[in-house]
Amino acid sequence: MARLEHVNLTVEDPDATAAMLCDLFGWHVRWAGGAIHDGRSVHVGGEDSYLAVYSGPGGPDREADNSYRMKAGLNHLGVVVGDLDAVEAKVRARGYAPHSHADYEPGRRFYFREENGVEIEVVSYD
Template identity: 75%
Template sequence: MARLEHVNVTVKDPDATAAMLGRLFGWKVRWAGGSIHGGRTVHVGEEHSYLAVYTGPPDTAQTEPDNSYTARGGLNHIGVVVDDLDEAEARVTAEGYKAHSHADYEPGKRFYFHEENGVEIEVICYA
């Protein structure tokens, strides 16, 4: 069984975007801090799912239009939580995808893969 955990989107100001989402939907900031590529991310949502709103360092904004981590409105990846990371990776590999960027850092273990449309999917296990 798998469930959608989060979507990560590049925005101009993650704190302002998180505040607006909180006002509109009653969502709470679950986490905020430094992130990939020297950027900043705010996780805003509810107990079981959230939107990660991200911005890169100021000097990269809009300079790489084909890079989702610098293009505003870019879809960075879709995160899916699983109970067994090894089993999930075996299924991903059996489908012909190549897992990459394996990591074991707070709050859990993860890997990524790109599906045939170019969408990056992050597979996470918190066990």
């Protein structure tokens, strides 16, 4: 069976976004350096998969539109955690506003939007 190795997102500041993701989810930087179109990428995640956060010279070209109405739009990232309450406390401490809390079979979840406009779903199946 195939597995997802990585997703690549364009962000304003790859290093700041990578630091936030490492803080919230316990990930680490796997690689960082020069990238396509004279940009910079930081690969952050675990041993088997990662999120590549990228910015070209001068940053992104435009603000995000409504991803749910845009062809090939990114709707949200889903991250599974062991302790949902502890991660939510970290999310709040960083100034993000968790929303859309739900208990559902088989887990619990909430969402938040970070400074690049990316919505992140945090879910626990414990």
